[in-house]
Amino acid sequence: MHRHNLLTQILKGIQNHQNRNAFFIDGKNYTYKVLAERISGILKEIRHNTGKYPQCIGIVEKDDIETYASLIAVLLSGNTYVILNPHNPEDRNYTIIESTDIQLILQSDKSIISIEYPKHIKTIYTQSLSSSTALNELYKIPEENDNAYIIFTSGSTGVPKGVPITHRNLNSFYSAYSDLNFELDKNDRMLQMFDLCFDVSVVSTLYPLTLGACIYTVPQDGVKYTHVYELLEDEDLTFAAIAPSLLSYLQPYFEEIQLPKLKYLILTAEASNWDLLSQFTACTPNAEYINLYGPTEGTIYCTAYRVNPNQIDTYNGMLAIGQAFKNMHAIIVDDNLKEVTQGEKGELCIAGSQLMNGYWKDVNKTNEVFVNLDCFGVTTRYYKTGDICFVDDKKCIHYCGRKDYQVQIQGFRVELNEIEHTVRQYHSKGSNVVVAKPNQLGNQELHLFLEKYEGNDSNLFEYLKEKLPIYMCPKKIYEISELPLNTSGKVDRKKLLQLI
Amino acid sequence: MELNQILEETNQIFKHVLNNPNICLTSTTTASDIDEWDSLNNIRLIADVEQHFNVKFKLREILKLKNVGELCEGVQKKIA
Numbered sequence: 001m002h003r004h005n006l007l008t009q010i011l012k013g014i015q016n017h018q019n020r021n022a023f024f025i026d027g028k029n030y031t032y033k034v035l036a037e038r039i040s041g042i043l044k045e046i047r048h049n050t051g052k053y054p055q056c057i058g059i060v061e062k063d064d065i066e067t068y069a070s071l072i073a074v075l076l077s078g079n080t081y082v083i084l085n086p087h088n089p090e091d092r093n094y095t096i097i098e099s100t101d102i103q104l105i106l107q108s109d110k111s112i113i114s115i116e117y118p119k120h121i122k123t124i125y126t127q128s129l130s131s132s133t134a135l136n137e138l139y140k141i142p143e144e145n146d147n148a149y150i151i152f153t154s155g156s157t158g159v160p161k162g163v164p165i166t167h168r169n170l171n172s173f174y175s176a177y178s179d180l181n182f183e184l185d186k187n188d189r190m191l192q193m194f195d196l197c198f199d200v201s202v203v204s205t206l207y208p209l210t211l212g213a214c215i216y217t218v219p220q221d222g223v224k225y226t227h228v229y230e231l232l233e234d235e236d237l238t239f240a241a242i243a244p245s246l247l248s249y250l251q252p253y254f255e256e257i258q259l260p261k262l263k264y265l266i267l268t269a270e271a272s273n274w275d276l277l278s279q280f281t282a283c284t285p286n287a288e289y290i291n292l293y294g295p296t297e298g299t300i301y302c303t304a305y306r307v308n309p310n311q312i313d314t315y316n317g318m319l320a321i322g323q324a325f326k327n328m329h330a331i332i333v334d335d336n337l338k339e340v341t342q343g344e345k346g347e348l349c350i351a352g353s354q355l356m357n358g359y360w361k362d363v364n365k366t367n368e369v370f371v372n373l374d375c376f377g378v379t380t381r382y383y384k385t386g387d388i389c390f391v392d393d394k395k396c397i398h399y400c401g402r403k404d405y406q407v408q409i410q411g412f413r414v415e416l417n418e419i420e421h422t423v424r425q426y427h428s429k430g431s432n433v434v435v436a437k438p439n440q441l442g443n444q445e446l447h448l449f450l451e452k453y454e455g456n457d458s459n460l461f462e463y464l465k466e467k468l469p470i471y472m473c474p475k476k477i478y479e480i481s482e483l484p485l486n487t488s489g490k491v492d493r494k495k496l497l498q499l500i
Numbered sequence: 501m502e503l504n505q506i507l508e509e510t511n512q513i514f515k516h517v518l519n520n521p522n523i524c525l526t527s528t529t530t531a532s533d534i535d536e537w538d539s540l541n542n543i544r545l546i547a548d549v550e551q552h553f554n555v556k557f558k559l560r561e562i563l564k565l566k567n568v569g570e571l572c573e574g575v576q577k578k579i580a
Contacts, residue, residue: 223542249543253559
């Protein structure tokens with residue numbers, strides 16, 4: 001049992017590797033001992049300011065040891081962490097604070113762009129807290145049913161949806177992830193390049209700590225791919241989980257890149273184009289590639305495909321997503337929720353112990369995405385992923401695309417409806433439609449079409465930037481007298497794509 | 501070519517690529533000063549600068565560039 005408790009294993013990692021490096025952040029090393037002392041200092045303060053029952057604690061994201069220590073401290077206090085990204089619009093952070101009833105916010109120091117918090121909220125500047133050596137007396141292993149974190153994803157009504165993940169979900173994930181049998185230990189050097197608002201950051205941060213390995217972080221602002229490349233090459237990283245689009249930025253320079261120390265390359269957050277990856281294999285002669293898929297609702301990853309370069313399974317050039325994790329079950333159904341035959345396309349549905357219980361305070365949305373299906377004769381609750389997939393004759397699942405108007409941008413799942421909803425708040429005279437089109441590098445870009453619009457584009461851009469995260473802001477605005485409709489009277493998105 | 505002129509022409513490229521006519525570059529401007537200057541746009545900016553001045557940067561050279569001033573100096577050295 002303990003073997004599959006993520007927090008117990010992290011505590012062991014800390015205990016057994018005191019003098020080894022836990023983090024490498026902005027050119028500086030931090031040992032497990034220093035990490036433990038920072039965690040303890042923060043944990044003590046959390047204890048002072050919270051009661052017996054678990055609550056949500058906000059953490060303002062920054063690329064520093066304080067933020068990572070805060071995240072672990074919240075988990076070890078038995079409370080739930082919610083990341084607040086200072087680069088996100090104030091409105092969005094405010095909505096998140098309100099809906100999770102946050103009373104306490106942890107922030108490294110006062111230098112971070114401050115969010116206007118409601119008056120009753122207490123902010124702790126963790127940098128000013130003294131370190132402590134009393135970790136063993138302070139921590140608490142949380143109940144399995146308590147939430148470890150809540151991650152907010154894009155929602156179609158303009159309100160972000162909260163995905164609460166329990167410790168049971170997380171431990172179940174950890175157990176299945178460990179079963180992938182990576183040959184990793186305390187000597188490994190592992191990349192953490194993801195925004196803490198995105199759930200791959202959870203495994204990129206917590207898993208290395210169970211091994212006593214060192215985590216190499218990347219700042220979230222500025223130009224990410226150059227940082228990642230620098231770390232991979234200069235620090236001889238052995239393990240990296242990346243979004244494949246990162247490689248498309250590096251593609252013009254593949255000839256200059258040599259990463260012989262890299263043992264594993266995890267591809268995640270978006271569909272993986274094998275044509276691009278196969279070119280990159282020359283840069284990584286000793287690395288195994290693994291494609292990992294999963295919606296946030298199913299705790300980070302729930303299927304895995306191990307790449308064998310001699311026998312590649314692709315569909316439309318995209319790598320297969322493989323088979324379900326051991327505690328998960330995947331089936332593909334048609335519009336009537338009947339399981340399709342092998343080779344036929346349908347919506348991927350997943351069930352199992354990594355599945356969230358439901359969206360945060362949103363029963364309607366929860367009911368929309370869950371469905372009861374028969375699994376080996378037992379009625380089981382499945383989550384409809386919205387991803388169109390099929391299973392090939394080797395029982396390998398292939399991803400074909402999204403069912404609805406969601407797109408994946410820089411790893412973030414974006415509902416086009418949410419952007420349209422926000423545009424309507426600004427311009428309600430005519431309709432508007434947002435479409436996504438891949439650019440020359442194959443990465444999705446957003447284009448906004450506006451009816452009856454005579455205003456100033458830059459004012460609209462400014463408005464959208466205030467309301468939406470930068471990755472959700474359209475790259476271009478087009479004025480159009482009337483949106484084209486298809487035969488069923490819906491906006492003809494295909495025709496709009498041709499206009500770009 | 502004079503550095504000032506390179507900066508001026510680079511500024512035009514930035515305005516165009518980042519779709520923002522209000523950008524005013526100085527030699528100390530960095531990616532964190534401009535919202536739109538992200539990974540994707542960085543590739544385009546470098547590609548457009550390379551094409552405009554008919555030069556080519558290596559990845560290592562790009563990594564060493566700390567700000568717009570160093571980018572312009574890099575261009576100047578290459579066309580000299």
